[in-house]
Amino acid sequence: xxxxxxxxxxxxxxxxxxxxxxxxxxxxxxxxxxxxxxxxxxxxxxxxxxxxxxxxxxxxxxxxxxxxxxxxxxxxxxxxxxxxxxxxxxxxxxxxxxxxxxxxxxxxxxxxxxxxxxxxxxxxxxxxxxxxxxxxxxxxxxxxxxxxxxxxxxxx
Amino acid sequence: xxxxxxxxxxxxxxxxxxxxxxxxxxxxxxxxxxxxxxxxxxxxxxxxxxxxxxxxxxxxxxxxxxxxxxxxxxxxxxxxxxxxxxxxxxxxxxxxxxxxxxxxxxxxxxxxxxxxxxxxxxxxxxxxxxxxxxxxxxxxxxxxxxxxxxxxxxxxxxxxxxxxxxxxxxxxxxxxxxxxxxxxxxxxxxxxxxxxxxxxxxxxxxxxxxxxxxxxxxxxxxxxxxxxxxxxxxxxxxxxxxxxxxxxxxxxxxxxxxxxxxxxxxxxxxxxxxxxxxxxxxxxxxxxxxxxxxxxxxxxxxxxxxxxxxxxxxxxxxxxxxxxxxxxxxxxxxxxxxxxxxxxxxxxxxxxxxxxxxxxxxxxxxxxxxxxxxxxxxxxxxxxxxxxxxxxxxxxxxxxxxxxxxxxxxxxxxxxxxxxxxxxxxxxxxxxxxxxxxxxxxxxxxxxxxxxxxxxxxxxxxxxxxxxxxxxxx
Numbered sequence: 248x249x250x251x252x253x254x255x256x257x258x259x260x261x262x263x264x265x266x267x268x269x270x271x272x273x274x275x276x277x278x279x280x281x282x283x284x285x286x287x288x289x290x291x292x293x294x295x296x297x298x299x300x301x302x303x304x305x306x307x308x309x310x311x312x313x314x315x316x317x318x319x320x321x322x323x324x325x326x327x328x329x330x331x332x333x334x335x336x337x338x339x340x341x342x343x344x345x346x347x348x349x350x351x352x353x354x355x356x357x358x359x360x361x362x363x364x365x366x367x368x369x370x371x372x373x374x375x376x377x378x379x380x381x382x383x384x385x386x387x388x389x390x391x392x393x394x395x396x397x398x399x400x401x402x403x
Numbered sequence: 404x405x406x407x408x409x410x411x412x413x414x415x416x417x418x419x420x421x422x423x424x425x426x427x428x429x430x431x432x433x434x435x436x437x438x439x440x441x442x443x444x445x446x447x448x449x450x451x452x453x454x455x456x457x458x459x460x461x462x463x464x465x466x467x468x469x470x471x472x473x474x475x476x477x478x479x480x481x482x483x484x485x486x487x488x489x490x491x492x493x494x495x496x497x498x499x500x501x502x503x504x505x506x507x508x509x510x511x512x513x514x515x516x517x518x519x520x521x522x523x524x525x526x527x528x529x530x531x532x533x534x535x536x537x538x539x540x541x542x543x544x545x546x547x548x549x550x551x552x553x554x555x556x557x558x559x560x561x562x563x564x565x566x567x568x569x570x571x572x573x574x575x576x577x578x579x580x581x582x583x584x585x586x587x588x589x590x591x592x593x594x595x596x597x598x599x600x601x602x603x604x605x606x607x608x609x610x611x612x613x614x615x616x617x618x619x620x621x622x623x624x625x626x627x628x629x630x631x632x633x634x635x636x637x638x639x640x641x642x643x644x645x646x647x648x649x650x651x652x653x654x655x656x657x658x659x660x661x662x663x664x665x666x667x668x669x670x671x672x673x674x675x676x677x678x679x680x681x682x683x684x685x686x687x688x689x690x691x692x693x694x695x696x697x698x699x700x701x702x703x704x705x706x707x708x709x710x711x712x713x714x715x716x717x718x719x720x721x722x723x724x725x726x727x728x729x730x731x732x733x734x735x736x737x738x739x740x741x742x743x744x745x746x747x748x749x750x751x752x753x754x755x756x757x758x759x760x761x762x763x764x765x766x767x768x769x770x771x772x773x774x775x776x777x778x779x780x781x782x783x784x785x786x787x788x789x790x791x792x793x794x795x796x797x798x799x800x801x802x803x804x805x806x807x808x809x810x811x812x813x814x815x816x817x818x819x820x821x822x823x824x825x826x827x828x829x830x831x832x833x834x835x836x837x838x839x840x841x842x843x844x845x846x847x848x849x850x851x852x853x854x855x856x857x858x859x860x861x862x863x864x865x866x867x868x869x870x871x872x873x874x875x876x877x
Contacts, residue, residue, distance in 0.1 A: 264868035271796035272506070272864060274789055275625055279517050281783040282632035286517075286524035293527030302534040319556045321564065347537075353565070354540045358553035360564055 302351065309355035311392050316359050316369065323370035324349060324361045325383065327395075348373055372397035404587045408597050411451075411469070411586035416440070418476035419447020425483040426676070431669035432662060437612035444605055445655040446676075449683035452578045453731055455585075459578075460738075464550050464557050469586045507621055514624045517631040518607070525600065528641040533592045535599075535643030542569050543643060544595055547580035551590060563741035571740040573732060575687035576645045595643045602648040603640030606851050607631055609651070613658040614858050617665065618803075619865065626858040633779040633786050635847055645688045646844045652684035653694060654851040657812050660698075661859060663717065664808025674720035681721070682728020689743065690848060693822045694815070695725065701815035709807040749830060758829050767827045770838040771820075778846050790857060800862045812856050816849055 294300075299307075316322060330345045332338035352373050353361045361371065365383050374380045376395035382388060386399040420443030427434050451472065458468050534540050545568055549560035560577075561570040576598065583594035607627050615623035630636060640647045659677035666673060681698055685691030702721060706714030757763055779786025803809060823845050831837040 267796045268864050268867045271793045272510070272625075274792055274796075275628060276510070276513055278781065278783055278786070278789050279513055279628045279632040282634060282781045283513075283517050283520040285634065285781060286520035286637070290520070290523035290527040293530045296530060300531065300533055302532075302540060319553070319559065350537075350541045350545075350567075353568075354534075354545050354548070357545055357548040358550075358556065358559055360559060360562055362564060 302354075305351050306355045308392075308394050308396055309352065312371065312390075312396055312398060313356055315390060315398060316356060316371075319358065321360045321362055321367050322356070323364050323367040323399075324352060324373065325365065325370060325399075326352070326363070326373045327375045327378070368401050370399040370401075372399060404589065404591060404593070407469075407586040407588055408583055408591075408593055410473075411583045412597060412601055414469075414473050414476055414586075415447040415451040416444040417447070418480060419443040419445065419450060421480045421483045422446065422450075423676075425486060426672060428666065428670035428672050431666040432673070435612070435616045437608070438616045438658075441605065441609035441612045442655060442658065442676075444601075445609065445651060445680065445683070448579060448601065449575070449652070449679075449686065451582060452575045452683075452686065453728075455578045455582050456574055456731065456735070459550070459557060460734075463555050464553070464581055464585065466585060466588070468582070510621060510624050510628070514628045514631070517628055521631045521637050522604070525603065525637055525641055528638060529596050529599075532641070533596065535595065535641065539595070539643035541567065542572065543576050543645060544580060546570070546572075546577040547584070547595070548590070550577065551581045551584050558739060561739045561741060566741070566744045566747070569744065571689070571736070571743045572645070573686045573688060573691070574735060575683065576643075576648055596641075599640055599643050599647070602651050603637065606636075606647065606651045606654060609654055609658065610851055610855055613654075613661070613855060617661055618859060619863055621865065622858050622863045625864075626854050629779075629786060629790070630851060630854055632781060633850065634781050635779065635843060636850065639844065639847055644844070646848050649684050649687040649690060650848045650851050652680050652687055652691070653848060654855060655680035656684060656694075656698065657852045657855055660808045660812060661855070663720075664806045664811075667713075667717065671716065671720040674717050675724035678721035678724025678726075679728065680724075682725045682732070685732050686728055688848075690819075690823075690845070693819060693826075697815040697818035697822060698811075700818055701811040701813075704814045705807045705811040708810060713807075746830075754829055757831075763828045763834055766834060767824055767838065770842055771824065774838075774842045774846060778843065778850075790854075794857065794861055797861045797864070797867055799860050800866060803860050809856065809860055812852070816853060816856065819849055 326345055326349050328341045328345055330338070330342035332341045349361065349363060352371065356371070365386070369389070370383065370386060372380050372395075374395040374397065376393075378395070380388075380391070380395065380397045382399060385402055387402050389398040389400045391397050420440050423439055423443035423446055424434065427439070454472055454475070455464075455468060458465075458471065462468075535544065546560050550557045553559055563570065579598045580595045583597055584590050587594060607630055610630055611623040611627035613623070614626050636647070656677050659673050659680055663671075663673035663677060677698075681691070681695050683691075684694050699718060699721070702714055702718045705717070775787055777785045777787075779789075823842075827834065827838060827842075
């Protein structure tokens, strides 16, 4: 395959064409240099490999719990904070945080399906580590894993 | 583990390149290794994804897959080699050296520097968030985990009980992540990272190689430089979403159509390959479902320039390449995927209310203009304005613009933008939030193809009267 258009320098207006070309190329190079500088800054400020990221740290909380859950099936979920707040902005922020923690719990505990419900036999409680976990009615604590993480089971 | 991961990529790429070389026409288009490798790797990863899907339907995500896949692709490669010995070889590219001046080497050096810096930034960004961004652990990698960990119960990954995780999304990215873990022998964060890196830098390689083959090397380097310098492209590559992968297959489709535009008189194989690449896009994200009719519409519109018989032949060849992937995608949608959440929540009254609300049209249009105008902003300026200035300075190469494929692709890309506009207006529940969170990603999907189209159409520096070519000694 070869270029179909043969080189046809703009000889009729050569110097202007050359200036235009140089300006256009300079623009592209300038844009690239600005990005390269940003890439170097980004690479230089990357955390060390030994520093765990936020999600890996959050996932570690669920490691022991994962071993005690059934390998398949549906498990209930109770989370914090309450997706409400005194103002719409706080309510939105709480909802988002509540949802994010639920998603991360699901990500950590896959392939078990987590449902925000107390219908299933087992329910995972993912509470504020500072707060006393409250047991839902009709359930008993199977194990308190600490750090706000509790596994409940429906009482016989 | 590292060996297994590397092998997962090598097996796909080698098989893809081997099969593409086998399918490459024996006359007309010369075989070039850079383009053949980049394009072949695209088909190779797509083939691997489909093979794993079919394997899972039969046996589940079992550890036997890597051996079976390597064996199957090995047999195919041997068959290709045997046939290659008896069949005529593709024409090698004519060897001719372009005369290059110092500015060319400055451009090549900057492109190499940008590649190294972007690679370092990519790794740095991955180290910062090895699980990717929100959608990666809510959707793509969650699904991969559910399949890999699920064993015999892998179909739970597509449960309608977690509709927020988009279980109807096609399987390209998730299956490639699962495949990397099967090759590695265990779940590792390096798997999704490798898949993301392959698609991100594979897109750059394909863009550069295709332009180098169809225009010239400096044009390829310029386009590659702009793509590598587009901040959102590199950063979003590390988000581990499906937008960069689908952009890769959009680009592969457009490149195959450009090859068809150049050599379609002698062979229909490139149009068939374009159909296959479009099918792989459809297997990557639901946006591919819009891309296929947009491309078909582009081909039909091209009939007004090339004549209907030519358009019909191209459309039939495109459909032949697309058909196998249509079957695969239909099997997924019918057997595994629950209903799309966007469609499932649609109500006729609400939709009529939305499409008759002029404020939604205005808001969507305003955001389109704003996002297009600022796309690729790296602090110095947006890539859109940069390319507009570049286009005005260099002018268009009439021979390329007059080609049918250029118009076909321009129509398809415009239809994609229009299609997304309609989806936003008619289907988005929280329109401002959705525009804010997804419009840049949709533009990014089209970005490599748009760059390819632009740098195919615009005159090369050498054509304008360039400092890139060494002045002839008098």
